[in-house]
Amino acid sequence: MRVIGLIILSVAATYAGNGVNQFIPQVVDSINVEVVQEKNTGYLNCTMVLEESQMNQASWYYGDKQISIGTKLLEPVRIGLYGMEKYQARFFPGRPDFAPNMPGVNVDRLQTYQLEVRFADITDNGRYRCVLEIKSLPRHLWPEAYGDLIVTQAPIILPGLASKIVDEGDSLTWVCKAQGSAAPRVSWTRANGRPLNLPGSPQRIYNETLHIPKVNRFDRGIYRCHAANNVYGSTEYDVMLEVNYKPQIRLARYKGAYGQKSDSNYDVIMECIVNGYPDPDLLWFKGIYDPKINNIPLYDSAKYELEKTRSYGAVGTNVTDVISLLKVKNIRESDYGNYTCMAANRYGSEMTVTYIFYQSVCQGPICPMLGATDMVT
CATH class of the missing domain: 2.60.40.10 (Immunoglobulins)
Incomplete structure (x- = not known):
């Protein structure tokens, strides 16, 4: 899925310095939002007009951290799975197939400066910046473009939930924390389908926290935390509630x-x-x-x-x-x-x-x- 992101364009120009015309490289297109499933590879494409000798002026950033300059990765080089480098920066001539026509742009100098993000995980989510670091210009005039990488992740219920034994009449609180991308929606049910001991006797509540103010013996059983997003479906985690109470006899x-x-x-x-x-x-x-x-x-x-x-x-x-x-x-x-x-x-x-x-x-x-x-x- 691709969504057109923020566009920051600089104007193609040449200027005369000591009587010599010098070509100023430019970023000429936006960076499309890249949506990638966890553990797969994401690609961010920054379209530029520049000469081959100017490629070492291009850089990728993630937040304040510089990842590359030209095709060189900056130390420390992040290593992903199987000992492979997490990132790869490279140039392709021309522009991506999905890029629009660009009237007035010198297509002979078009290059796509691509950042490849391998084995994407939730920590790779965020905004990336493509910059042309033109030393002859003030920093605030450097051409740049921003693009977002969205890593989709199946819901995960985080450690911390545990079965409990409480006395009849006591209160009970469980908090079910989950993470994922998109952010999962958390809910609680009873595994046997019976209503929860809450006002209105709901069969399901949509909340991280399940709080029963006054537990009774009929609350015994298995409770189920559900975490779901619209990417990978749902995951579940069961906890057991035992309630201490005096015996009750019937013939x-x-x-x-x-x-x-x-x-x-x-x-x-x-x-x-x-x-x-x-x-x-x-x-x-x-x-x-x-x-x-x-x-x-x-x-x-x-x-x-x-x-x-x-x-x-x-x-x-x-x-x-x-x-x-x-x-x-x-x-x-x-x-x-x-x-x-x-x-x-x-x-x-x-x-x-x-x-x-x-x-x-x-x-x-x-x-x-x-x-x-x-x-x-």
Whole structure:
């Protein structure tokens, strides 16, 4: 892509000095803006009218730094990839194919003074200056032209983002810094597509900073920073948010009541679904838990079998849920009654009570609830 840039022209002239006509070189055209993808080569073309003996008066500058005089690169010579020189300055006779006609210009003296910028990167972005350093003229009258080199770069998310663990109720701030050319636009989403915990419940915000004033347990999960420009598309970076909170229990089936016939080699499997972070310890007690008189948990034995498993988002559960199972084997009359499921971590504890009741018509290992009454006292 080429865009006509700033034009600074000097007038072709000869002047008489001690009776001798001397040709004054000129810059006779603007330098087109050069847009180049990162790691490729950019070319800046400065069209001049000058004689061959005057070529050493031409120079390229980047900012205040002089790159070349004539075809000679000035020290220190910048080295690019593979040990090659970063720049090359050279002359071509005539003008570039894309240059317009130039009425009144001596085309026999036209030269294109080209600066080649190899392995272009973001540090090469900026304005370059082509100058004819005519020592017989005051510096402010030296012919010159300016041209811009624009290096397009894919978005890059800069280091600094990290996953976090916060307590429920605390605030959270992430700042996602990105660079690229054109400058990328940064946005935040949740990887699972759920709304952000912000006013209006947006699914995406366009900002480097994601700030949640008061985090709750439902904010747990993966958050995604997106950086996009109109050159290379987008890039992403994921961070994980864990929220510390006390356990929360809910009962999975039969509203906590399990019917079963006794003395028929039937079992009962009771479920307790728990959510909390850090992952809570899970315990079962026969009867209603009491820290003084009923505080001995159940363990695997000939009568009981305990299992802990993650739900992995099974139907009716959250992906972070943990399921605690208590199997009471070969139900006897003495097994009827209350059972306590308890979950505890360093942020607190919670418990719930379920029970097994007599059911005379059970034909399988798990029976549906048939109008049981609450046995919790």
